[in-house]
Amino acid sequence: MSKEILVCGAGIVGLATALALARRKQPVEILAPLPAPLAPAGDPYHPRVYAISPASQRFLAELGIWDALPAERIMAVQAMEIHGDADGCVTLDAWQAAVPQLAWIVESSEIERVLTQAARLSGISWIQDRCVGYQSGAVLTEQGGQLRADLVIGADGAKSPLRLAAGLRQQSAPYDDIALVTHLDVEIPHQGTALQWFREDGVLALLPLPDSARGPQVSLVWSLRSAAAKAIQALPAAEQAARLEADLALATAGRLGRLTVNAPVHGFPLFLEQAEMIAPGLALVGDAAHRVHPLAGQGLNLGLGDALALAQVVAERESFRAAGDIRVLRRYRRARAEPLLAMRLATDGLHRLFGSHSMPLAWLRNAGMTLVDQTPMLKRRLIAEASGL
Template identity: 70%
Template sequence: PNQYHPRVYAISPASQRFLAGLGVWDALPAARIASVQSMEIHGDGDGLVRLNAWQAALPQLAWIVESGEIERVLIQAVRMFGIPWLEDRCAGYAEGAVETANSGRIEAELFVGADGAASPLREAAGLKHEAVSYEDTGLVAHLDAGRPHQGAAIQWFRDDGVLALLPMPDTAGGPQVSMVWSMRSALAAELLALPADAQRARLETLLEQATHGRLGGLRVRSPLHGFPLTLERAQMAAPGIALAGDAAHRLHPLAGQGLNLGLGDVEALARIVAGREPYRKAGDLRVLHRYQRARAEPVLAMRLATDGLHKLFGSRAAPLAWLRNAGMHWVEQAPFVKRRLIAGASAN
């Protein structure tokens, strides 16, 4: 009960409604879900923005859920509905058929590539794909906190990257938060290369410097994991193929919207394919172009927002530093803008 999956996701209200509609949300154990009641965003100067659920008349802004728990209940749903499950890998693709490593040839009207940022199906089908490195590494770990987080997700924009502490269920040791630190890759590599005890001590020192004791003393309670951060986009549709999630697009995690965009892809694709004309096949390019158009605006908007924020806070130019922190002060005093920000995040 005190061990948690290293990767957690912030589930938006739109994603929660979708999962609830599938009958999946209620299968998640409530004791392992933490609700986000507020967000606290610190600039690299004196800028500060606070967003609260009550400002938009919402019971919560989001929910923090472990990746492992989501996967577990989805697998249960697949079994309950009797969907065939093949433990195999995509080894090749020709229109209308996938060659697998073990099972041979599988034919279908439509193949959905929801197989991650390094999508084997996307590569086998030769779909266009662009990737740009942020030269940042995402570091994740769970921490014991000296003070209760009170349902607040707290974020700091710093010279060495973007640090986020996400509320988690309490453990036997007290309050717990999940750390997601988008750190400059050179600094992250140094930290990851340290022996376990030295790594823990160094990370705790860095956290103390970064958070200024906002949650009291922070103690590392899980192994530290790192993964490279990239900005990616791919051709989302081709005859007989649709891409969804990280296979189709990958964003900087500073807004925590990657999985929410992926679930939005799934909802749109299922709805559009189910609603196609009776004479069209599921993999008809006209049908899949409708899916691509439906997802173009939300994906582009989130891409511009996350990439723009990364560039804005990544610049060390003095005028920009003043501008971004002044902008945060203005947002903090503007309830209407706060409501719009909350509504935009909730819709994804």
């Protein structure tokens, strides 16, 4: 059995890749268990939310799924406040770059739901199995199948079985950080502002969410040293919530008033990873290809950038080249090299900069933030880079 393009994995990036290829008239098939149908969500909100950049929003609109997302579940980010570990602060407003918003906060489950519906409605073939190996150019499946394709795309996550079986090298460095994720009710309305604090004990972010029945709420992403995060995770639920609320009251200095945990707390170990993205007949996208520190909230945006770039180079290849021709795949790798390197250097550099306890560095980083905040041109450039404008 041979198909021209086989996408292994049906997460957000895998579905977006398959749909982008199908929209460009490329024969594509998905290999993944078919998810159970999801009804539109109500309260509570899904624990994992993403900050969708304007570039990613345009891509999702091109795929025809942005308008299918329930508008009442999306929160536009109008501004960002970024605080240093002293008096440094940068405020970024959408109006400074003459854009309607800086980003949108959307639940993972809602994006997956509408992408799955779009893929099924588009007539994309779906093999309800999963990749467990790769041998002699064939994808080996859990049910004993062997699938061949001109191009096999690994969109099967950070522990990608396809990447491992194909022997694609990966550089992986743990941060010894765990991101604690939950949602909070807040006393003071967030007004569409995302808040972030670079602290000695980690990076704290509060992302605005649509109001719940109880009132305004935010999503918490707090990257803490593993020992500190595990100590919080080990507490019983009531004590865990009380500990987080007390710690957050100090960390945020009451910026949003009283903060109340309203959902279970999840923890995700953090890594800096970069894999070989291509081999003859193989390409990786999303977490299978790379992971960065979440302090910039760009992980999914990078993956969607992979999906768009790969679909474009495959669709625009010469008619005499196969989709998996290494010359075609090198174009994909070149297209992604600069944005991936820039984001990796930025996130890792910021993590290291604010993780240092050196007094001169502490003064320098906070003074630098103050300088940026007083320089409109630099602020516009920051917004443009983060937005993909």
